[in-house]
Amino acid sequence: MKLPDEVRQELIRRFQNKHREWLVPGPSNETENTRWPLEINLGIPTEVAALKQPEGVRAWVTTWQNWRGVGTLIWNDRRWRSLGAQRLPDKLVLQGPADVASWTGETARWECACIRHAEITTRWPSLALGITRYFDVLADYSDADYKRIYAMLDWVIANPNSNLYPRQLPIAGLDSKWLEGRKGLLSDLVATIKGYTSERDFFQLCGLKPLPYPIRMRVLDQEIRNKIGGLGDLSAPLDELAALNLSVSRVFIVENLQTGLAFPDMLGTVVIMRLGYNVDVLARLPWIAKARCIYWGDLDTHGFAILNRARSYLPNLQSVLMDEETLLSHRTLWVKEKQQHAAEAHPLLTDAEQAVYGGIKQHQWGQNIRLEQERIAWDYVWNSLIT
Known part of the structure; x- marks a missing residue:
């Protein structure tokens, strides 16, 4: 025997699982588990069960008699041998997602999402399904943020090859911080509108010019420094570093800036710092191809993920100081x-x-352990680097 609170909990779970697909109006939002109108069985007990708990049945019936809410309550007449004629609540019938939203306290979010979904898919019909996974954007974005999203889509679709920097776009309220946090969303929506299936980055999709990507690099060989005006510590756009055509025999790639700054001079060597997951830029440095490339990252899950990504661009990339011995011999330095x-x-x-x-992922040695590369004693490091 379901009471209104139990029905509400059931509908909350159903809304959480189904609200995205319900955004698309018509038969397409009906699934095997949700057909409209939606009938919720209230669990009429058998006569035997009712005889065991007559007060519970009476309270259940009274609760539904006094209920006032969204939906149609269907009653069922039963004639029981021992209890006589009974009129019992049988089903609650809800006509559509709006009724479910009312039961779950989601009316305002649902209505907002529906209005915005209708507006944006009227403009770009191809988004009808794709934008449903961004229900929270449609339901929760402020009017200002939603208008920026709409204006950004409108402008880049109308100007597919502007080759402008993002801050040059004539869109009210657009700023770098706002855009940085929404590049994934915008990329997905633009790709869907344009019908692209292959992966493209945000700037390619929107026809925009990316800011020059600065790479921090130290040249550890005096002879090489002499050839580039004596510069030993550079932060320059990728294209400019690629054009240097350096004659290097060894390249260290490290995550921490101070680690890279601590390197002493080494013949034929450069050290590149703080790329993070942007290690794909390494493939665009032509002079790196003939060098021995060595990656030294933090001993944590992201350090190994970056190493894996880097190897997709530099297949012969070696790692150093990312082994079990190094990890376990520095327990006191773990964070x-x-x-x-x-x-x-x-x-x-x-x-x-x-x-x-x-081992780190499965917490073999401890919960979420991490050994930051800069914490390792330099004499220990040096013995590994010079091998």
């Missing part, structure tokens, strides 16, 4: 990794690297 990488494994890691990654 917590706030959020681990989602992948269970990475295909381009060696067996030894994967074993360490798996």
Whole structure:
């Protein structure tokens, strides 16, 4: 025997699971588990069950008699041998998603999402299904943020090859911080509108010019420094570094800036710092192809994920100081990794690297352990780097 609170909890779960697909009007929003009108069985007991709890049945009936809410309550007449004629609540019938939203306290969000979905798909019909996964954007964005999204889509679709920097766009309220947090959303929507299926980055999709990507690099060989005006510590756009055509035999790639700054001079060597997941830029440095490339990252899940990504661009990339011995011999320096990488494994890691990654991921040595590269004693580091 379901009471209104139990029905509400059932509808909350149903709304959470189905509200995105319900945004698309018509038969397409009906699934095997949700057909409109939606009937919720209230659980009429058998006569035997009713005889065991007559007061409970009476209270259940009274609750539904006094109920005033959204939906149509269907009653059923039963004639029981021992209890006589009974009129019992049988089903609650809801006509559509708006009724479910009313029961779950989601009316304002649902109405807002529906209005915006109708507006944006009238303008771009191809978004009818694709934008449903962004229900929270439609339901919760402020009017100002929603208008910026709409205006941004409108402008880049009308001007597909502007080759402007983002801050040059004539869109009210647009700023770098706002745009940075929504590039994924905008990329997805633009790709859907244009019908693209292959992966493209935000700037390609929108026909915009990316800001020059600065790379921080130190040249550790005096002879090479002499050839580039004596510069030893550079932060320059990728294209400018690529044009240097350096004659290097070894390239270190490290995550921490201070780690890179600590490197002493080494013949034929440069050290590149703080790329993070942007290691794809390495493939655009032509002089790196003939060098021995060595990656040294943090001993945590993201360090190994970056190493795996880097190997997709530099297949012969070696790792250093990312082994079990280094990790376990520095227990006193461990800190917590706030959020681990989602992948269970990475295909381009060696067996030894994967074993360490798996051990960290599965908390083999402790919960979310992390050894930051800059914490390792330099004499320990140096013995590994010069091998």
